[in-house]
Amino acid sequence: MADRYIDFANSDIGRRLVGAIGLPAPVHLERWEAGRQRPVEGALLIGGNGLLLASLAPGFDRLTPAVFTAPGWTPETGPRLKAMIFDASAITSAEQLGELRDFFQPALKHLDTCPHVLILGRPPESLRDPWAATAQRALEGFSRSLGKEIRHGGTVQLLYVAEGAEPQLEGALRFFLTPKSAYVSGQVLRLVACTDHVQDWSRPLAGKRALVTGAARGIGAAIAETLARDGAHVVLLDVPQARESLDALAARLGGIAVALDIAAPNAGQELVAALPEGIDIVVHNAGITQDKSLKNMTPAMWDHVMAINLQAPYRLTQALLENGKLHDHGRVVLLASVSGIAGNFGQSNYAASKAGLIGLAAAWAPALAERGISINAVAPGFIETHMTAAMPFTPREAGRRLSALGQGGQPQDVAETVAWLAQPGSGAVSGQVLRVCGQSLLGA
Structure with a gap:
């Protein structure tokens, strides 16, 4: 059944009226279509000081050719962002949680339509240091709140990545940073080590x-x-x-x-x-x-x-x-x-x-x-x-x-x-x- 309100809210007259009254203005979500050339069609911004980004680096060019790091991208000179990854796995104190604000705040006004955000951390229950576990648990509240603020059809997820699960991150990125997860947001998942791997990303279930x-x-x-x-x-x-x-x-x-x-x-x-x-x-x-x-x-x-x-x-x-x-x-x-x-x-x-x-x-x-x-x-x-x-x-x-x-x-x-x-x-x-x-x- 068609959603007539979305159609109206995205029409010329609807946008003006909805904005004037202050009504919700949902956008038409982008969904995966056959023939898509890249998992991420647009710019990807990465940031954070954790070690998980290093394990992801070889796969970034398979997602999109437009990869930017936080120091190299600025709102004034950089393109609008289609996807963002922040590696928060090195955050071990309340003071360091400010890195989340510093990374995301400048970017929020420069997002493309239907952007996808992924925050990476370590499972709090796996950390011996109480402050580190506390800081990692704080990521849940931040990610869910960001999901309610991002707008423009955007989604936000948090992945807790256990030691040894790093090789499975590319598969998660190909889902959570793409239109395949168009209606998934505010989710917190845990990844553990797994020996199985996708052999062909164009047909990941071949032979099954x-x-x-x-x-x-x-x-x-x-x-x-x-x-x-x-x-x-x-x-x-x-x-x-x-x-x-x-x-x-x-x-x-x-x-x-x-x-x-x-x-x-x-x-x-x-x-x-x-x-x-x-x-x-x-x-x-x-x-x-x-x-x-x-x-x-x-x-x-x-x-x-x-x-x-x-x-x-x-x-x-x-x-x-x-x-x-x-x-x-x-x-x-x-x-x-x-x-x-x-x-x-x-x-x-x-x-x-x-x-x-x-x-x-x-x-x-x-x-x-x-x-x-x-x-x-x-x-x-x-x-x-x-x-x-x-x-x-x-x-x-x-x-x-x-x-x-x-x-x-x-x-x-x-x-x-x-x-x-x-x-x-x-x-x-x-x-x-x-x-x-x-x-x-x-x-x-």
């Missing part, structure tokens, strides 16, 4: 087999399309009632369609039988809502949501593991929701199921790491789908505007995030939840 549940339409279809674009051979799963749409999408993507009720008692055995060659990537996207205030919710409504949203992902993954179908160094991605983080009126069953998926990722990550398998949750916020298009006007507009980016996301935004977590090098991220919500004010 990926299963996507709930794939017939909407976000599931977008995920399947994006995984296939990145080189994966896709297996698309949905309920038998969606067989026609499922078959059509599988034919277009050169994949395989599997019609299966994931809540059925024998769903695990049927899935194992449908995957004789096993699988490398599992995306649990299938989910339902049956909303009602708790005082009016029937046991059947509660149980149905739990069966589809929470129990099925657990049981299907367990069946794949027990039968040797999930390959070593595999990737599991669970589609949660910001409702599972912030809660939502009338969604106690849905929010509980999605919070459970976040807990499942955290609980399973240590055991799966022994086989090089990562498991993470992706928590979308307000995404423009058939479901949100059917919402009443007032809650739909509130969902769109209550974020730092002032708009809803697209299924592609969720799909790009899943595709990044599915990459070999993204085994550096596990047991975590990544929100795709435009830095929603709900649960922020």
Whole structure:
């Protein structure tokens, strides 16, 4: 569904009126398009005194030819900035936190549209010096606040990079500094050492087999399309009632369609039988809502949501593991929701199921790491789908505007995030939840 407010706010008369009244002025976000020549199309400014920049230096020219350092770039002589990286890993005191202000303040008035900012640090829990740990923890408050100030469709993320995880930084930069992360902002992730690497950045999932549940339409279809674009051979799963749409999408993507009720008692055995060659990537996207205030919710409504949203992902993954179908160094991605983080009126069953998926990722990550398998949750916020298009006007507009980016996301935004977590090098991220919500004010 089109967002008419954004269209109006970016028209000639709309810009004047919105500015005069002081209304939010969200911009059309730039998203990844086929044929893009460089991950970063514009100037990249780097700064900070940490050691992480040295490990990144060989890859900067693969991102963009226009790389500037803080002393060499000035607002008066430098180009407008499309991306920024600040290495804060050497900050070990409260006094040194002023380096953040000194780096970012001159640049904020000289940003291009839809800029992307990445701050790098060390995990506070890994530092013995209490002051160093304190200073590194302070980066979270700064990065999230900057995300709410940057405007112009910009995003800000913080990556805590553990010792030994430096080789996986390029993959993170190719996601967080590009339009692939257009609707991801205000996020804090931890990278750990990982032995897997992407061999071909044009097709990072080449040779991988990926299963996507709930794939017939909407976000599931977008995920399947994006995984296939990145080189994966896709297996698309949905309920038998969606067989026609499922078959059509599988034919277009050169994949395989599997019609299966994931809540059925024998769903695990049927899935194992449908995957004789096993699988490398599992995306649990299938989910339902049956909303009602708790005082009016029937046991059947509660149980149905739990069966589809929470129990099925657990049981299907367990069946794949027990039968040797999930390959070593595999990737599991669970589609949660910001409702599972912030809660939502009338969604106690849905929010509980999605919070459970976040807990499942955290609980399973240590055991799966022994086989090089990562498991993470992706928590979308307000995404423009058939479901949100059917919402009443007032809650739909509130969902769109209550974020730092002032708009809803697209299924592609969720799909790009899943595709990044599915990459070999993204085994550096596990047991975590990544929100795709435009830095929603709900649960922020």
